[in-house]
Amino acid sequence: MKSLPGFLLFLLLTAFTSNAQIVSPIWQTERVLKVPESVLYDANQNCLFVSNVNGNPTDKNGKGFISKISPEGKVVDLKFASGLNAPKGMAIYQNKLYVSDIDRLAEISLTNPKKIKFYEAPKAQFLNDVAISQNGVVYVSDSGTGRIYKLENGVFGIWGKVAPLAGPNGLLCEKGHLLIGTNDGIFSADPVSGKVEKLVALSGGIDGLKAVGNGKYIVSDWKGKVQVVSATGQSVLFDTTDKKINAADLEYIPSKDVLLVPTFADNRVMAYKIKL
Numbered sequence: 415m416k417s418l419p420g421f422l423l424f425l426l427l428t429a430f431t432s433n434a435q436i437v438s439p440i441w442q443t444e445r446v447l448k449v450p451e452s453v454l455y456d457a458n459q460n461c462l463f464v465s466n467v468n469g470n471p472t473d474k475n476g477k478g479f480i481s482k483i484s485p486e487g488k489v490v491d492l493k494f495a496s497g498l499n500a501p502k503g504m505a506i507y508q509n510k511l512y513v514s515d516i517d518r519l520a521e522i523s524l525t526n527p528k529k530i531k532f533y534e535a536p537k538a539q540f541l542n543d544v545a546i547s548q549n550g551v552v553y554v555s556d557s558g559t560g561r562i563y564k565l566e567n568g569v570f571g572i573w574g575k576v577a578p579l580a581g582p583n584g585l586l587c588e589k590g591h592l593l594i595g596t597n598d599g600i601f602s603a604d605p606v607s608g609k610v611e612k613l614v615a616l617s618g619g620i621d622g623l624k625a626v627g628n629g630k631y632i633v634s635d636w637k638g639k640v641q642v643v644s645a646t647g648q649s650v651l652f653d654t655t656d657k658k659i660n661a662a663d664l665e666y667i668p669s670k671d672v673l674l675v676p677t678f679a680d681n682r683v684m685a686y687k688i689k690l
Contacts (some may be wrong), residue, residue, distance in 0.1 A: 421635035435642065436689040437651050440672070441487040443683045448479075452543075452663035453683050454504045454511075459524070460485060462665070463494070464676060464683055465513060474499040480527070485670075487685060495527035503543035503585070503663055509552055512565075514541035514554050519563070519570055533570035533613065535563055543623075543663060545585035545592065546578060547605065553592050555582040555603040562594065562603070575608025584623030584633065584663065595620025595633060600643070614643050622664035622675075626690055632673065634661040640675065642690060651688065659684075 416567030449467035456463060464481040478498035482491040498520060501513045511522040517538040523529040535541065539558025546552050552565035553573070560578030561569060593613070594602045600614040600623065614631065622634035630644045637653030641648050651673075654661065660678035667674070673686045 427541075435649060435651060437673075438687045440685040440687050442582065443483060443487050443489060444493060444684070445681045445682065446489055447481060447676075447681050448477075449678055450481075450662070450681065450683055451502045451678060452504050452505065453665045453676045454500060454673045454684070455485075455665050455674070456506055456524075456668050462683070463488065463504060463511060464655070465498075465500070465504055465663075467500045467678075470499050471502070472516060478515065480513065480522065481512070483683065485672075487683065491634060493542065495522050495530065497530065502541070503545075503554070505544040505545045505546045505552065512544050512546065512552050514544050516541060519544070519552065519554055519565060528529075533565055535570060537572070537589065538563065542583050543585040543621075545587045547587045547590075547592070551605070553585055555585055555594065555685070557581055557583050570634075573608070576603050578609075581619055583622045586625060586631075588621045588625050593623065593625075593631075595623040600631060600633075614645055616643055616648065621662050624664065624666040626666065626668065630662065632666050632688075634664050635663055636660055636678070640673070653672075665666075 429465045452465045454463045462483045466479050467479040478501045480495040482494040484491050494505045503514045509524045513520040519533040521531040538556045542557045554563040562573045564573045579596045581597035586593040594601045599616040603610045610652045618635045620633045621636040624632045634640045634659045638655040638661050640661050659680045662676045662678045665674040673688050675684045
């Protein structure tokens with residue numbers, strides 16, 4: 415973990431504000447991560463998990479892995495789980511970590527990370543984000559085909575009730591519905607009927623998608639822009655695109671007012687204190 419002063423220099427030695435929103439850097443990991451795509455907070459263990467693509471996002475090279483780091487940015491176990499291809503989105507349910515892995519879904523035991531079960535999806539092209547409902551249904555976006563997959567009762571396949579969308583990526587289960595970030599904005603899908611409605615109009619793609627309440631969401635566009643959006647507008651929190659620092663599948667911890675951003679090609683996770 416690198417201390418705050420060097421990070422402040424990187425961000426012009428100051429916190430920055432946008433429409434009364436305050437963003438202040440806290441820490442950044444050392445550059446020991448290998449193409450970190452997603453970061454996930456586990457409240458039970460009070461730790462962070464980071465998916466490392468470790469290569470090209472579509473390469474089935476077996477070099478991908480999951481890192482475990484502390485809430486302060488210290489790498490606790492660089493290769494907590496390994497043997498993956500290009501792991502991306504993650505979600506936890508009943509002490510199991512579910513991770514998308516190109517054309518399969520990995521189920522990793524958090525008590526024995528060497529124990530990995532794979533659910534194959536031969537028709538998938540680019541499985542991306544993962545979200546899990548309160549009753550344990552696992553949803554996975556396929557950015558390549560536009561479809562949404564789901565794992566229910568041990569069966570993994572295309573969720574046929576939802577038609578293909580434009581570049582589905584970030585997923586979020588909220589108030590009994592599945593929210594889907596696409597190239598056109600945020601959509602809400604009813605888990606029973608499959609009916610899809612647009613909640614937020616937004617262009618540029620949505621990688622990370624987190625709820626902050628009152629119909630507002632924090633989203634990242636992978637290139638480097640992070641913003642708060644709603645049906646009535648949007649406000650940029652920060653944008654590191656010009657610095658060539660990506661903002662991939664982020665995490666938000668509301669109880670700590672902390673935003674965590676994996677920087678993909680920059681090989682770090684960056685933490686920010688935010689006030690919305």
